[in-house]
Amino acid sequence: MMILQREELYLLINNNYAIILALLSGLLTGFAIKKLTRPSDAIPGSLGFPLVGETFSLLSAANSSKGCYDFVRLRRLWYGKWFKTRLFGKVHVFVPSAVGAKTILSNEFRLFDKCLVKSMADAVGKKSLLCVPVESHKRIRRLLSSPFSTDSLSKFVQKFDKLVSERFKKLAENGNSFVVLDLTMKIQFDAMCDLLMSIMDESLLNEIEKDCTAVSDSMLSFPAMIPGSRYYKGIKARERLMRLFEEMIASRRNSKEVHEDFLQSMLERDSFAADEKLDDSEIMDNMLTLILGGQSTTAAAMMWSVKFLDENKQAQNMLREEQLSILGNKPKGAFLCLEDLNKMSYGSKVVKETLRMSNVLLWFPRVALDDCKIQEFEIKKGWHVNIDATHIHYDPELYKDPLHFNPSRFDEIQKPYSYIPFGSGPRVCLGINMAKLTMLVFLHRLTSGYNWTVDDQDLSLEKKSPFPRLKSGVPITLTALKDDI
Numbered sequence: 001m002m003i004l005q006r007e008e009l010y011l012l013i014n015n016n017y018a019i020i021l022a023l024l025s026g027l028l029t030g031f032a033i034k035k036l037t038r039p040s041d042a043i044p045g046s047l048g049f050p051l052v053g054e055t056f057s058l059l060s061a062a063n064s065s066k067g068c069y070d071f072v073r074l075r076r077l078w079y080g081k082w083f084k085t086r087l088f089g090k091v092h093v094f095v096p097s098a099v100g101a102k103t104i105l106s107n108e109f110r111l112f113d114k115c116l117v118k119s120m121a122d123a124v125g126k127k128s129l130l131c132v133p134v135e136s137h138k139r140i141r142r143l144l145s146s147p148f149s150t151d152s153l154s155k156f157v158q159k160f161d162k163l164v165s166e167r168f169k170k171l172a173e174n175g176n177s178f179v180v181l182d183l184t185m186k187i188q189f190d191a192m193c194d195l196l197m198s199i200m201d202e203s204l205l206n207e208i209e210k211d212c213t214a215v216s217d218s219m220l221s222f223p224a225m226i227p228g229s230r231y232y233k234g235i236k237a238r239e240r241l242m243r244l245f246e247e248m249i250a251s252r253r254n255s256k257e258v259h260e261d262f263l264q265s266m267l268e269r270d271s272f273a274a275d276e277k278l279d280d281s282e283i284m285d286n287m288l289t290l291i292l293g294g295q296s297t298t299a300a301a302m303m304w305s306v307k308f309l310d311e312n313k314q315a316q317n318m319l320r321e322e323q324l325s326i327l328g329n330k331p332k333g334a335f336l337c338l339e340d341l342n343k344m345s346y347g348s349k350v351v352k353e354t355l356r357m358s359n360v361l362l363w364f365p366r367v368a369l370d371d372c373k374i375q376e377f378e379i380k381k382g383w384h385v386n387i388d389a390t391h392i393h394y395d396p397e398l399y400k401d402p403l404h405f406n407p408s409r410f411d412e413i414q415k416p417y418s419y420i421p422f423g424s425g426p427r428v429c430l431g432i433n434m435a436k437l438t439m440l441v442f443l444h445r446l447t448s449g450y451n452w453t454v455d456d457q458d459l460s461l462e463k464k465s466p467f468p469r470l471k472s473g474v475p476i477t478l479t480a481l482k483d484d485i
């Protein structure tokens, strides 16, 4: 290769000055024209190739240890806060502001409706609360609410507390390191199956959990029935689960045994008018939706709480102090009740801060039902708009020092739509109270009973997971605070 001396380089530039200048000014003019001709209300971004658009970039981010939000993060760097892209054949706009979230969530069903990508919709089923049209949504949501009534939740708290206490005790006695995510996935799954169908048999629980995991893994996959693919495995697992639920419903109808669970409360409505009951496929799709919606989300949030508290000893100590005082005011060995949870004011702030920082649901998808505007941006009918809760929760204008885990920030009231880990409006999370209670019980037993060390500090995210989770799952070792826990 020819290496130019400094003088030669000057000469070259001098002689070709006019050409270089023309090239540079051409580039700048092109850029300026592009900027000027793009209307200020046009959303920047690349739609990529026809149909597939940037789908493979999203899937490749989901398959990396940076997680699928890296797809969004990169485009923000390239295009700014607002950007559009094309995914699975549809134009998607990522909405980064609390004002935008308000516009969408306060116009639910009128201007916007939920629209899942095909792989997610196929996983949960057509009659799932997440997929049905507005008319069915109202009825199904009302009828699904029974396990979340105060009465049901108060029984749930005691049962869940017993489950958590026993598992922690066993793990501490054993003395070995264990993976928090494995524990939280298992306790949350067992509790949900008990609540919904009174299933306690360990081998049946394992069988159902294996299939639910395959369905969950297929939620962000390319929706083609190619044997061996994640999508194919998910659809097959879903078919097995539906057959199992069908058999359970038939056997309940043929038996006189009485159960106190969600399924029983649905079957007791068999003779009710059509708008006062769910049909069998609605029951089955929604049992699966509740398990999928309730297990991985809450389990991931509990895992993140352990990680954040480990990194913030001051918050951990304050939480422990509060939980020990609640424990100290109860008879020895008594289980928690709803009133105890209401006293956990610092605990509630730890839960809130964990949910703000972990963003278990990174963004919430909707489709525009008509041409409309969000802030100054034109949105076309049929475009998908994703409320980017993650960006909102990390916005330094809404949260001072947003990367710092600081539960006390919730001493102050948040601006509307700036704190939305459970969404808002008619589609707000159905399990919102259950999720909060579950996390409080978990944190109570952990901090009032034990100290822990995190045995792997790797921050890589789990690949292919629709929810952000650490690949390590956070392995920890427990030490009991007292000998007689």
Ligand code: HEM
Pocket: 114, 129, 130, 141, 289, 290, 291, 293, 294, 295, 297, 298, 301, 355, 360, 361, 364, 365, 420, 421, 422, 423, 424, 426, 427, 428, 429, 430, 431, 432, 434, 435
């Ligand atoms: C920390 C745990 C949880 C988080 C962060 C969470 C988050 C969310 C969010 C953000 C939404 C609304 C999504 C949207 O607007 O598009 C949602 C909806 C939903 N969640 Fe949760 N969730 C959690 C736990 C649960 C639990 C425990 C259950 C059930 C047992 C559950 C069941 C549902 C259902 C059925 C919906 C759909 C509601 C509807 O469309 O009307 N979630 N969740």
